[in-house]
Amino acid sequence: MSVDSATAAKQCITGWSVDIHGTPLCQYCTKELLEGDEVTVYAYRPVEDQVVSVARLYCSECNHREIEHPALGCYEWLAEARLATISDVAHQSHERTLTGIDIIDECGPKEGDAR
Numbered sequence: 001m002s003v004d005s006a007t008a009a010k011q012c013i014t015g016w017s018v019d020i021h022g023t024p025l026c027q028y029c030t031k032e033l034l035e036g037d038e039v040t041v042y043a044y045r046p047v048e049d050q051v052v053s054v055a056r057l058y059c060s061e062c063n064h065r066e067i068e069h070p071a072l073g074c075y076e077w078l079a080e081a082r083l084a085t086i087s088d089v090a091h092q093s094h095e096r097t098l099t100g101i102d103i104i105d106e107c108g109p110k111e112g113d114a115r
């Protein structure tokens, strides 16, 4: 597992729009995540893929700090982030994105549970 991949993940997660499917919620307690909230982000990339996807968000109270069940064949990351709102004045729209990314845990594709 190289430092490069964490750096790449960080770049991919930064600016990720979290409300394209509606209000962003904590995966665990389903609390609504608001602008300025500290959140934990779970992101992954299948080995054969070049695209990092943000799959889950957790609020700071749920304090999800470790990848508990690594997936075989995936690079996975947990990162601390903050929700920021970007306003598009021309379209009068707002979107919540991730900023201030700090990778706190990562797993390589060989660390998965093969059972």
Ligand SMILES: [Zn+2]
Pocket: 026, 027, 028, 029, 030, 031, 058, 059, 060, 061, 062
């Ligand atoms: Zn929560």
